[in-house]
Amino acid sequence: MKANIGTIDRSLRIVIGLVLIALSLTGVIGLWGWIGLVPLATGIFRFCPIYTLLGIKTCKHY
Known part of the structure; x- marks a missing residue:
């Protein structure tokens, strides 16, 4: 697996994933918040x- 996610993309994914999980744990959005594991893991x-699959790379490594 070669890295295909850049620094800004990576930071946003981690923050969004953590926010969704936190919202789920507090009961604000219910179980759907656990979908935040996907952006967190990526x-x-x-x-x-x-x-x-789409041939997209947001990182600077080629």
Whole structure:
């Protein structure tokens, strides 16, 4: 798995994932907040399978 997520994209994914999980834990949005695990995981691993399928890279490594 080659990294295909850049720094800004990675930061946004991690923040959005954590916010969704926190909202779920507080009961604001219910169980749907656990979908935040997806952007959190892709941000941590710097790899997005959908980006690979679409040929998108937001990182500077080639």
